[in-house]
Amino acid sequence: MSNALARLRKLTDDQLFLRTPNGMEPTPYAQQLAGPTASALQVIHAAINQKASFDPSTSKRAFTVGMTDIGEIYFLPKLMKEVARLAPNVSISTVRNTAVNLQDEMEAGHVNLAIGLLPQLKAGYFQRRLFKQQYVCMFRRGHPLDKKTVSLSEFSSADHVVVISAGTGHGNADEILGRKKVVRKVVLTVPHYVAVGHILHDSDLVATVPERLAQALAGPFELSYIRHPAKLPEIAINLFWHGRFHKDPAITWLRSLIVGLHGEGAPD
Incomplete structure (x- = not known):
């Protein structure tokens, strides 16, 4: 205690406490500091114990999650159903990692979480594996390739739509096909996956x-x-968050919800 008081006296250039016949008494300056110091300690105490104060059932927190159009198609229906049930006043916005500098926005707290194949998020970020998945070959029902076994030659000869998904790791699939010298007859190239279902159907x-x-x-x-x-390799889909917000109770809640709904072992 004496060492701490000595440091405070040096820092404030005031004795702070003086020995009197009635014991140690605060100086006028120490009394002046009492109010602001108590307020600051209350703020620190609230920050440390903020986990207990987050209640999803009453919270009006607005979250922003970085994801691709694939993520919106796959994750959002089930996620929003649970959010409506558990946290009716919570809102979620999504943002493309190509539309913003995802690293800067997550560090600043403007984007709370990111989901996907995002190799650019490394130092300073936590990540949780959601699942691994394969790439598959997709087409309309009744297509000539709609059979148990399809040769590489048959695959190459078909007319292909290729998605150039900028800013994600999904471009690796095209790179691997190139390295394997798999030549495709590409008749359509699009910048996102959202229209693929409509295109293949017709x-x-x-x-x-x-x-x-x-x-x-x-x-x-x-x-x-x-x-x-x-036979393309598996890809890992991860959930990312910046280390600055690792213990944020609201973000922790949303992370847990996403993992419970879409993590490995989650019910279909």
């Missing part, structure tokens, strides 16, 4: 897409998919 085009997207599109658009003939 054409004989073939697309290489992540398996979870294929699962989401197959029923509504009457599509089929098979294991990719080129």
